[in-house]
Amino acid sequence: MRADIAEDSNDASSTADDDAKVEPSTMATAIDDTIFALSSGFTGKQATAVAVIRISGPRANTVLENLLKTSPSSKPRLPKYRQAALKKLYHPMDHSILDHALVLSFKGPNSFTGEDLVELQCHGSPVIVERLLNEVLPHLGCRMAEPGEFTQRAFSQGKLDLVQVEALADILCAETHLQVEQGLKLLDGKVSKTYENWRKQLISGLAHAEAVIDFGDDEHLLLGDDDDDMEDMDEETLERQQQLVWGDVTKKMLHLQRSMEDQLEDGRRGELIREGMKVAIVGPPNAGKSSLFNLLARRDAAIVSPIAGTTRDVLQVSMDLGGIKCTLQDTAGVRTETTDVLELEGIKRAQKAIKEADLIVAMIDATNASSGLEIVQSVLTECDIIGDSNDNSNNIDTTDDGIIDPQRLLLVRNKLDLMEETNSDATHSTTNEDDRDRQHMVFGEEGTFDISCYTQDGIDTFIDALTQNVVARTRGSDSSDSTGEGALITRARHRQHVEAAVMALERFSVLSREGSMAVDMAAEELRLAASELGRITGAVDVEDVLDVLFTDFCIGK
Numbered sequence: 001m002r003a004d005i006a007e008d009s010n011d012a013s014s015t016a017d018d019d020a021k022v023e024p025s026t027m028a029t030a031i032d033d034t035i036f037a038l039s040s041g042f043t044g045k046q047a048t049a050v051a052v053i054r055i056s057g058p059r060a061n062t063v064l065e066n067l068l069k070t071s072p073s074s075k076p077r078l079p080k081y082r083q084a085a086l087k088k089l090y091h092p093m094d095h096s097i098l099d100h101a102l103v104l105s106f107k108g109p110n111s112f113t114g115e116d117l118v119e120l121q122c123h124g125s126p127v128i129v130e131r132l133l134n135e136v137l138p139h140l141g142c143r144m145a146e147p148g149e150f151t152q153r154a155f156s157q158g159k160l161d162l163v164q165v166e167a168l169a170d171i172l173c174a175e176t177h178l179q180v181e182q183g184l185k186l187l188d189g190k191v192s193k194t195y196e197n198w199r200k201q202l203i204s205g206l207a208h209a210e211a212v213i214d215f216g217d218d219e220h221l222l223l224g225d226d227d228d229d230m231e232d233m234d235e236e237t238l239e240r241q242q243q244l245v246w247g248d249v250t251k252k253m254l255h256l257q258r259s260m261e262d263q264l265e266d267g268r269r270g271e272l273i274r275e276g277m278k279v280a281i282v283g284p285p286n287a288g289k290s291s292l293f294n295l296l297a298r299r300d301a302a303i304v305s306p307i308a309g310t311t312r313d314v315l316q317v318s319m320d321l322g323g324i325k326c327t328l329q330d331t332a333g334v335r336t337e338t339t340d341v342l343e344l345e346g347i348k349r350a351q352k353a354i355k356e357a358d359l360i361v362a363m364i365d366a367t368n369a370s371s372g373l374e375i376v377q378s379v380l381t382e383c384d385i386i387g388d389s390n391d392n393s394n395n396i397d398t399t400d401d402g403i404i405d406p407q408r409l410l411l412v413r414n415k416l417d418l419m420e421e422t423n424s425d426a427t428h429s430t431t432n433e434d435d436r437d438r439q440h441m442v443f444g445e446e447g448t449f450d451i452s453c454y455t456q457d458g459i460d461t462f463i464d465a466l467t468q469n470v471v472a473r474t475r476g477s478d479s480s481d482s483t484g485e486g487a488l489i490t491r492a493r494h495r496q497h498v499e500a501a502v503m504a505l506e507r508f509s510v511l512s513r514e515g516s517m518a519v520d521m522a523a524e525e526l527r528l529a530a531s532e533l534g535r536i537t538g539a540v541d542v543e544d545v546l547d548v549l550f551t552d553f554c555i556g557k
């Protein structure tokens with residue numbers, strides 16, 4: 001790497017400095033525009049060590065040249081592409097000094113945007129930055145970039161596909177290291193390749209299907225275009241050939257459908273990392289939900305009081321549990337006997353939170369376990385989290401023995417300190433048999449924790465278990481993650497397209513069994529599936545089919 005001070009000797013060139021006088025009004029508005037923006041973080045009036053200004057577009061190098069001129073007639077030496085050079089920047093009008101900057105220049109298409117691109121690494125003084133952005137650059141035939149415009153250009157120049165653009169956004173907004181890791185994996189392009197590979201298989205299937213449809217006119221597609229062969233082909237051979245091709249297509253498409261289904265059955269791991277998990281604390285009034293919420297949030301985020309029905313709204317704090325972003329929610333205590341309108345509204349909101357939660361922490365007061373469990377069980381049933389005990393057909397997320405999936409539901413018995421008092425009085429047993437049975441029936445033993453928010457006993461164990469639970473949800477043990485590389489699907493948008501593609505393949509599979517009459521309709525489903533996948537990476541263009549049809553898919557060649 002070369003770093004040299006700009007000692008640009010003025011050459012004899014006396015051409016007028018036209019470039020410095022281009023007015024913004026003469027600028028084109030489309031992609032021919034040269035755009036600039038501050039690309040490093042800006043902290044308002046506060047200085048940073050370095051500020052990076054990016055300039056992209058056809059005039060990027062001309063702009064740089066203008067900034068390097070020591071006089072109207074000087075012809076400065078531009079730095080070599082991709083080599084950092086320490087240069088003095090001058091005001092293009094009066095040639096007063098602007099800054100000493102490390103300058104990097106990239107020749108399109110080998111740049112982030114795919115266009116000519118210049119990076120000015122200036123001193124991060126607000127005076128320098130504002131002068132360049134507001135006074136200097138707008139008068140050099142370029143304009144301030146719109147939000148996301150550099151990335152938008154990278155996309156339209158084919159440097160990034162849609163998945164990678166989304167990944168970039170994910171990385172920039174990430175709150176946990178796992179979100180960054182996942183974003184970087186997408187940016188790598190491997191995920192896009194999988195989607196593209198699936199799409200290619202569909203297009204190939206479609207090309208074969210087209211060949212079967214057209215076999216009457218275009219026998220060479222099935223048989224190769226060797227004229228000698230063609231003449232010898234009788235009707236029967238053609239039909240046999242057609243069936244062979246069709247059988248092969250349906251087999252391959254079924255296999256493809258299975259691969260996609262495997263990825264869909266991933267427990268939404270990728271989305272959970274990207275979007276974060278919603279963890280709702282629910283239970284009867286005064287169980288200590290807000291007390292636990294505050295302990296986990298490490299601040300007094302929620303009001304705690306001995307008055308039942310203190311919490312009304314759903315309160316939220318964001319936390320990082322083992323690299324997973326979690327939105328922890330405190331909810332209103334649930335009970336049936338209230339007629340207070342505000343409390344009833346709170347309960348309604350609590351139920352909504354329960355339905356939307358990825359993980360539910362059901363909390364009861366251990367000194368009143370029996371009624372607590374009853375309330376918890378009834379609200380979870382009402383919210384369809386657990387099946388009605390009288391109606392086992394409706395169970396959701398339960399294992400074979402009817403126990404709630406401990407990954408989705410944890411039971412916390414609070415106020416252990418009071419239990420210990422009563423126990424030492426020897427007046428009560430810890431939990432009566434009925435409660436224990438009810439507990440084990442619904443929660444299993446694994447998902448039950450005894451804590452005291454008051455003495456903080458059991459809190460660390462609970463947080464560890466909560467963290468493990470959350471992390472486990474994002475680790476695959478299923479066929480969708482055989483390589484341990486993480487989930488393929490990371491966004492609802494991607495999932496919807498993959499689901500739509502699978503549905504199209506399902507219809508294809510049904511139609512393909514209906515014999516030759518339905519081949520057209522079946523082919524249409526492949527076209528649909530391909531276009532769904534193409535929408536994921538933004539590459540949708542089913543015209544590809546034609547190319548493939550006449551190049552790769554001349555069977556027998």
Ligand SMILES: Nc1nc2c(ncn2[C@@H]2O[C@H](COP(=O)(O)OP(=O)(O)OP(=O)(O)O)[C@@H](O)[C@H]2O)c(=O)[nH]1
Nearest residue numbers: 285286287288289290291305309310311333453454
């Ligand atoms: N002894 C004891 N008291 C506790 C414990 N945890 C909470 N409390 C008390 O129980 C009462 C209710 O606590 P909250 O945290 O407000 O309970 P909540 O479940 O949020 O109540 P609502 O918002 O009204 O539904 C308060 O007086 C707390 O101080 C505990 O572990 N031991």
Ligand SMILES: [K+]
Nearest residue numbers: 286305307310
């Ligand atoms: K309370």
Ligand SMILES: [Mg+2]
Nearest residue numbers: 289290310311
């Ligand atoms: Mg509360």
